[in-house]
Amino acid sequence: MSEYTNSQRIGIAVFIIAASATVIYYFYKQGKNSALVNQANLPPDLSPSGGTDSNANLSQIAQRMNADMSGLNILGWHDEVPYEDALALSNTDFVQLYNIYNALYQKDSGQTLTQWINAESYQPLSAWQAVQQAMIQRLTSLNLP
Numbered sequence: 682m683s684e685y686t687n688s689q690r691i692g693i694a695v696f697i698i699a700a701s702a703t704v705i706y707y708f709y710k711q712g713k714n715s716a717l718v719n720q721a722n723l724p725p726d727l728s729p730s731g732g733t734d735s736n737a738n739l740s741q742i743a744q745r746m747n748a749d750m751s752g753l754n755i756l757g758w759h760d761e762v763p764y765e766d767a768l769a770l771s772n773t774d775f776v777q778l779y780n781i782y783n784a785l786y787q788k789d790s791g792q793t794l795t796q797w798i799n800a801e802s803y804q805p806l807s808a809w810q811a812v813q814q815a816m817i818q819r820l821t822s823l824n825l826p
Contacts, residue, residue, distance in 0.1 A: 743782040759809040
């Protein structure tokens with residue numbers, strides 16, 4: 682068996698890196714084309730707001746959640762406030778928040794709000810785990826993928 686030359690080794694390494702990057706990019710972009718949810722078949726609202734929050738307020742919550750989840754939170758802590766604000770919304774407003782978040786950020790990230798929150802890492806000794814589980818439970822109960 683013959684030894685590879687340096688240029689052959691470099692060529693093989695470049696090919697492997699390019700193929701790996703292509704596969705990673707393909708799976709990164711997978712997902713549903715549309716994650717918007719029809720609000721007609723929602724469970725009755727249980728929160729006192731009853732679907733009265735403005736789109737501007739919901740957009741602010743979505744922006745704060747995205748700013749929190751976009752960073753690397755491996756060493757830092759999550760800002761639980763926007764998620765707590767989201768959990769306090771009525772079902773109608775919560776679904777509207779989901780739709781706003783996905784309209785703003787899903788195209789670039791390829792992930793719905795539910796997928797983003799599921800992908801966030803566990804933070805020991807923080808309130809994030811409880812907030813994360815509450816968000817996942819609420820998203821799941823409303824059938825938001």
